[in-house]
Amino acid sequence: MRRHERLIVAAAALGLFALWETLVRAGRLDASLAPAPSTVAESLIRVAGRPEVLASLWVTAWEVLAAFVVALPVGLLLGFVLAEVPVLGALFRPLVNFLFGVPKSIFLPVFILVFGVSIPQKIAFGVFTTVFVLIMGGIAAVQSVPRELITVSRVYGATRGQIIREIYLPAMAPILLESARLGMVFNITAVLCEIYGARDGIGYRIAAWGENLQMPQLYAALVIVAAAAVAVNEALRAVETRLGAWRQRT
Amino acid sequence: MSRALVAIRGVSQRFGAGPSGVAALDSISLEIPDAQFVAVVGPSGCGKSTLLSLVAGLRLPSSGTVLCDGEPITAPMPRKVGMIFQEANLLPWLSAVDNVAFPLKLRRVAKAERLAAARRMLELTGLAGFEDRLPHQLSGGMKQRVAIARGLVQNPAVLLMDEPFASLDEQTRMVLGDELLRIWSETRKTVLFVTHSLNEAVYLADRVVVLSARPGRVVDDVLVDLPRPRNFAMAASERFGALKDRIWQHIKSAERA
Numbered sequence: 293m294r295r296h297e298r299l300i301v302a303a304a305a306l307g308l309f310a311l312w313e314t315l316v317r318a319g320r321l322d323a324s325l326a327p328a329p330s331t332v333a334e335s336l337i338r339v340a341g342r343p344e345v346l347a348s349l350w351v352t353a354w355e356v357l358a359a360f361v362v363a364l365p366v367g368l369l370l371g372f373v374l375a376e377v378p379v380l381g382a383l384f385r386p387l388v389n390f391l392f393g394v395p396k397s398i399f400l401p402v403f404i405l406v407f408g409v410s411i412p413q414k415i416a417f418g419v420f421t422t423v424f425v426l427i428m429g430g431i432a433a434v435q436s437v438p439r440e441l442i443t444v445s446r447v448y449g450a451t452r453g454q455i456i457r458e459i460y461l462p463a464m465a466p467i468l469l470e471s472a473r474l475g476m477v478f479n480i481t482a483v484l485c486e487i488y489g490a491r492d493g494i495g496y497r498i499a500a501w502g503e504n505l506q507m508p509q510l511y512a513a514l515v516i517v518a519a520a521a522v523a524v525n526e527a528l529r530a531v532e533t534r535l536g537a538w539r540q541r542t
Numbered sequence: 543m544s545r546a547l548v549a550i551r552g553v554s555q556r557f558g559a560g561p562s563g564v565a566a567l568d569s570i571s572l573e574i575p576d577a578q579f580v581a582v583v584g585p586s587g588c589g590k591s592t593l594l595s596l597v598a599g600l601r602l603p604s605s606g607t608v609l610c611d612g613e614p615i616t617a618p619m620p621r622k623v624g625m626i627f628q629e630a631n632l633l634p635w636l637s638a639v640d641n642v643a644f645p646l647k648l649r650r651v652a653k654a655e656r657l658a659a660a661r662r663m664l665e666l667t668g669l670a671g672f673e674d675r676l677p678h679q680l681s682g683g684m685k686q687r688v689a690i691a692r693g694l695v696q697n698p699a700v701l702l703m704d705e706p707f708a709s710l711d712e713q714t715r716m717v718l719g720d721e722l723l724r725i726w727s728e729t730r731k732t733v734l735f736v737t738h739s740l741n742e743a744v745y746l747a748d749r750v751v752v753l754s755a756r757p758g759r760v761v762d763d764v765l766v767d768l769p770r771p772r773n774f775a776m777a778a779s780e781r782f783g784a785l786k787d788r789i790w791q792h793i794k795s796a797e798r799a
Contacts, residue, residue, distance in 0.1 A: 438631075440627065440629065440631045441631060441633060443600065443627075443631075444625075444627070444631045445644075445648070446600060446618055447598050447599075447600065447618050447620065447623075447624075447625045448618070448620045448644065448645035448648050449618055449619075449620035449621075449645070449648055449649065450648050454648055458633075458644075458647070458648070459633070462633070462635045463635075537676075538634045538635040538676050538677075538678065539634070
């Protein structure tokens with residue numbers, strides 16, 4: 293975005309908050325459902341300072357990380373195998389394609405039955421949801437490697453290991469990072485299914501505040517979770533842009 | 543004539559087994575002496591590129607042998623044979639100089655040494671000052687110059703060129719042709735140059751090998767007795783026309799078949 297575009301966006305956001313604030317103060321918006329931004333900000337400071345809220349945030353962050361650390365290598369490796377071994381690809385790719393399109397939340401009750409309402413349940417459900425994105429990403433990454441570059445390296449005497457290191461990895465890097473980023477979005481969404489039933493985690497707090505109509509706290513938590521998700525996403529995107537600079541056309 | 547540097551002896555190539563298989567090349571024999579510039583022409587699909595991939599060691603012939611410097615070629619020989627393709631096929635994430643140094647990197651040549659060699663080659667191919675550009679920042683002709691520099695960086699005896707100028711525009715093609723002749727006269731490589739263009743073949747080569755339609759057989763072996771250095775005016779000469787005509791007669795009858 294250019295400078296004046298950024299200014300316009302910032303001005304529009306500020307304007308929206310100002311309008312919201314004014315409408316609440318004028319009694320035109322129900323403060324119990326949509327508390328004024330100033331109230332939410334106040335609540336944000338209070339909520340973020342409470343140890344039990346911080347502990348819940350850590351629980352969720354830990355679950356998200358654990359699920360990602362498992363799903364990332366498993367998903368990508370499965371993707372590589374399906375792309376490189378024709379027999380397995382023919383057998384399992386239709387199944388993966390089919391499951392990819394199914395909303396994973398319908399399986400949540402199964403996970404609760406198997407694991408109980410617990411941290412392992414949330415991690416397992418996160419892995420299950422994320423792994424499909426990464427399998428698809430792994431397949432796409434392998435298929436993005438230009439065959440001609442492999443021929444060129446063979447002419448110049450590259451070994452199998454060198455072809456993997458010098459051609460496959462750099463060629464796949466942008467798509468791998470893109471899939472990791474997308475996978476993370478799905479992963480966070482899956483773990484936050486704790487809103488529907490959990491004993492801890494920020495999702496559990498959000499659900500509790502919602503049930504008690506504690507709107508300022510609810511909105512404060514939304515701001516925190518949204519900020520964390522955006523931060524993770526943008527950090528991954530920054531790495532992706534750096535490693536994928538060669539893909540850009542001038 | 544000196545001893546053959548590249549010897550192709552009774553080489554046939556079939557793709558696929560049984561009656562559904564396709565014969566691509568049929569008992570090709572060619573002796574190519576050191577420092578000769580040989581163009582290979584023939585109708586579409588006659589196996590010109592297959593012939594090059596055999597010399598490159600990318601595949602083994604169904605029968606017959608290919609020798610380089612007396613040694614049978616059974617696998618790529620990067621230090622003896624460089625190859626340039628129709629597309630430059632540069633590694634898009636590497637700068638021009640790193641692309642040229644790539645074959646040396648595969649051989650684990652020390653970084654300073656390989657970059658110095660790559661810079662020299664870029665200078666030879668007229669790209670001094672473009673070392674740090676990424677491929678997408680270079681024009682089609684410049685990319686092909688980088689590919690030629692990469693082909694030459696290990697100082698191989700043989701340079702294989704598979705329609706290297708086919709995807710470039712006419713002007714770039716003519717400029718690069720003259721550049722290639724200059725580089726060739728400075729480095730004295732043995733060149734095997736596959737092309738669709740009869741003008742290009744006669745203009746560049748010492749000798750034009752004409753293949754028949756599939757399965758490719760050698761139907762003519764034409765010595766180009768035009769003086770060197772070649773220049774643009776020669777392309778209008780009677781001799782040039784006569785040579786081109788002789789080659790065209792073979793291709794015409796094959797393409798009509």
